[in-house]
Amino acid sequence: MEKPGIVITGASGRMGQMLVRTVLGSDQARLVGAIEREGNPWIGRDLGEAMGGAALGITVTDDAVEAIAKAQAVIDFTAPAATVAFAELAAQARAVHVIGTTGFESADLDKLRAAARHAPIIRAGNMSLGVNLLVGLTRKVAAALGEDWDIEVVEAHHNRKVDAPSGTALMLGEAAAAGRGHGLDELRTPAREGITGARVPGSIGFSAIRGGDIVGEHDVIFATAGERVVLRHLATDRAIFARGALRAALWGQDKGPGEYDMADVLGL
Numbered sequence: 001m002e003k004p005g006i007v008i009t010g011a012s013g014r015m016g017q018m019l020v021r022t023v024l025g026s027d028q029a030r031l032v033g034a035i036e037r038e039g040n041p042w043i044g045r046d047l048g049e050a051m052g053g054a055a056l057g058i059t060v061t062d063d064a065v066e067a068i069a070k071a072q073a074v075i076d077f078t079a080p081a082a083t084v085a086f087a088e089l090a091a092q093a094r095a096v097h098v099i100g101t102t103g104f105e106s107a108d109l110d111k112l113r114a115a116a117r118h119a120p121i122i123r124a125g126n127m128s129l130g131v132n133l134l135v136g137l138t139r140k141v142a143a144a145l146g147e148d149w150d151i152e153v154v155e156a157h158h159n160r161k162v163d164a165p166s167g168t169a170l171m172l173g174e175a176a177a178a179g180r181g182h183g184l185d186e187l188r189t190p191a192r193e194g195i196t197g198a199r200v201p202g203s204i205g206f207s208a209i210r211g212g213d214i215v216g217e218h219d220v221i222f223a224t225a226g227e228r229v230v231l232r233h234l235a236t237d238r239a240i241f242a243r244g245a246l247r248a249a250l251w252g253q254d255k256g257p258g259e260y261d262m263a264d265v266l267g268l
C-alpha cells in the first residue's frame, strides 16, 4: 500500500518546520504539500530551500484547497481561525486532520465537531507521550485526594506564545476536574489580580509564565496543610510534539469519521 501523503500547514512556523523534518525522516509517510498563509515570504518558494537546505520539489502554497485535495492527512499547528477553515477542507477531502493548534473558543470547537462528521479529527493540546501519561496521573491523584487539597496548574512557555493558559494546562485542569467528578468550567478560577479574596475550596487555578525559549513546562500542584504533591512535565525539544502528530496521522488512516485525541492514539 502506498504511504499516506501528508500536508503540513503553517510550514514556516516553529512546529511547522519541526513537522517537515519529522515527516521527511519517516519511512512511513510522504510529504506532499506545505501550506502557509497568504503574504508569507515562503509562498512560491521550494520548501527545502526556504528551510535553508536542498530543494525538495515541494512549493510552499497558500492554495489550501488544492494542497489538501491530494492529502491523506493534514497536520496542523497554526491558529484557531485557520484550523477551523482547514477542518472544512480536510473533511471535503476525507483526509485525517491532526490538530495541535491551541486557544480555541467553544464556537470553534462546535465547527470542528461538525467537520468530524465527515472525516477523522485527532486533536490534542499536547501530542507528547509524557503529557498524555500525566493527564491520566492527574485524574487519579485528584480523585484520590480530598477537596482539602488545592489544585493549581502552572505552565511556562517561550515569549512568542499567544494563548494562555496553554492547551496542555487546560488538558491537565480538565483531568483534575474529571477526577473530582466535575467539568473544568465548574471549578476553574478566573486569572487572579488585585484583591481576589481567599481561594475558593475545590477550585482549580492556572498561572502562566512567558519567557525566552522555554519549549513547554507544566506543573500540577496539589497543596494541603503541611504537604504538597507536584506532578511535572518538562518538554525540552519540539520533536516530541511532531513525532506524536505524525503517529496520530498514521493511526487515523483506517479510522472512520469522528473526534479522537492522543489518548485514543496511544491506547491510554
Ligand SMILES: NC(=O)C1=CN([C@@H]2O[C@H](COP(=O)(O)OP(=O)(O)OC[C@H]3O[C@@H](n4cnc5c(N)ncnc54)[C@H](O)[C@@H]3O)[C@@H](O)[C@H]2O)C=CC1
Residues within 6 Å of the ligand: 009, 010, 011, 012, 013, 014, 015, 016, 035, 036, 037, 038, 040, 077, 078, 079, 081, 082, 099, 100, 101, 102, 103, 124, 125, 126, 127, 128, 167, 241
Ligand atoms: N498540541 C501540541 O502538542 C502543540 C501545540 N502547539 C500549538 O501549535 C500552534 C502553533 O505553534 P507554533 O508553531 O509555536 O507557532 P508559530 O507562530 O511559530 O507558527 C504558526 C504558523 O502558522 C501559520 N499560519 C497562521 N495562520 C495561517 C493560515 N491561515 N494559513 C496557513 N498558515 C497559517 C503562521 O504563518 C505560522 O507560520 C499554537 O497554537 C501552539 O500552541 C505548539 C506545540 C505543541
Ligand SMILES: O=C(O)C1=N[C@H](C(=O)O)C[C@H](O)C1
Residues within 6 Å of the ligand: 102, 125, 126, 157, 158, 161, 165, 166, 167, 168, 169, 215, 216, 217
Ligand atoms: O505554543 C507552544 O509552544 C506549545 N503549545 C502547546 C500548549 O498550548 O500546551 C503545547 C506545548 O506546551 C507547546
